Amino acid sequence: METILTITNLTKKFGYLTAVKDLSFTIHKGNVYGILGPNGSGKSTTLGIVLNVVNKTSGDFSWFEGQTTTHDALKKVGAIIENPNFYPYMTAYENLKLVCKIKGVDYSKIDEKLEIVGLLDRKNSKFNNFSLGMKQRLAIASALLNDPEILILDEPTNGLDPQGIHQIRSLIKQIASEGTTILLASHLLDEVEKVCSHVVVLRKGEKLYSGRVDEMISSHGFFELKSIQHDTLLSYLQNNPDFLSVKVEGELITAFLNQPMDASTFNTLMFEKDITLSHLVKRKESLEEQFLKLTDNN
């Protein structure tokens, strides 16, 4: 598989604070990657380093298997960091024209990309008249101008209202479905879960996990159960080796599975044991629970 970005033993120190500690991971073409971590875990710093705006302390990174300099590589990358930064006195079109000049892209791309993010009818409005959602969409259009090999987004939905968040997310999914590699940094877990196929989890600058999202959620899931025969059900579950553990919260019993089992099999089993259930839901642990577990253990 083609490698887009390789990071090896990257470290960044701000005085006494180590923002990124010995970080290594690789980005392959065609996947959607998430960098997940609480605020201050080194996500933005890592992206800043590979985008040439933050100087690394030690370690290394290389774009496109080291065949080009970072400066040239960035022309094949589309990136937005934190807030959309544009010239407030220029219109959307003029701002994108400037980016075209930097990247060496033809001006004809401008209308095409404005169309994708739905800003074509506002192309002659000044940037400082835009709402935050529009600014963010303009930033995405700007990042797409050079038809990048990889799109890097840092907290793209930060500060947006629910509609804005939805718009940006569907935009990202649409771009991903067209085969563009995406690297998305976020502290919003469900964002990463909904959009990404791979994830790197960071905490205080250290890598806790890196791999596929579905492999991270490795458990077999759990049942949420309610029954009038509460005690009978509870003692059955506690003595069944198929279940790892059982949790009771009032009437609700949560039984964690030890091995795969679907809801109908379980239901049949209950019938055989003469236990009638008034509530049966099978769920998988969300990334959030997994993430909290991961960050707590360390």
Next chain:
Amino acid sequence: MLRLVNLELQKLLLNRTSKILIFISFILPFTVLILSSIKINFFGFFTLELGELGIFNFPIIWHITTFFASYFKLFFAIVVVSMIGNEYSNKTIKQNLIDGLSKKEFILSKFYTIVLFSLFATVLIGVASFLIGLYYSSYTEASIIFRETEFLLAYFVKLVGFFSLCLFFGMLVKRSAFALAFLFLLYIFEWIVFGVATKTFNLETAWKIKNFLPLESMYNLINQPFQRVVMTKYPENIDIAYDYGVYWYELLIVLGWTAIFIFLSYRLLKQRDL
């Protein structure tokens, strides 16, 4: 190179404030020059015609126009510091770099623009002086006309040097207003150095030291022309004779400072985490 200049010109010319300031810095010295060259009649009481004083004669006109025009450089100095200040306050410097502009290119695009502007201002003053001179000057032989055109070169180097200093201050403090304040501080600092040098050595050595400092070395390129005007009126008065020429070492000092300021701006940007 053209790409970098083009980039910076778009940033400047679409901004109304800097557009006005650039316009003023080109037009104002030009207008003042033209106005001073025409005959002004004060309601029939008397007529004021500066041309009569002989200041528009070749070759002294090169000296006079470049000296006065250089005062208008402050307008473009504001543009220079704000073109750095704005990049920081809008955080567009970060976005520019992410979009694929290297830190070197960023500084160079500013520097090329400075050079282009200085060149344009020099040509403008050159042409205006030439035309006014042709009209007023009593001497019109080519050898006299083109004598002392080195003042134009000095003017150009002076502008480039001064704007590079502004660029450096802009990069250093990131805020336009503070950068301009730093210019004033530097001016005071140079006089303090002069004062200390006078105390420790003597007046002559102190001047020699001050001539190497940035602002004084730029001022030195084009000495004040008043004494010279008086000299031409009373050539027999030798007491007021002074050396007003443009010397290669004066140019070299300013070019040296220019190189230092541009290099330091680059170093500063390279080491900074944005």
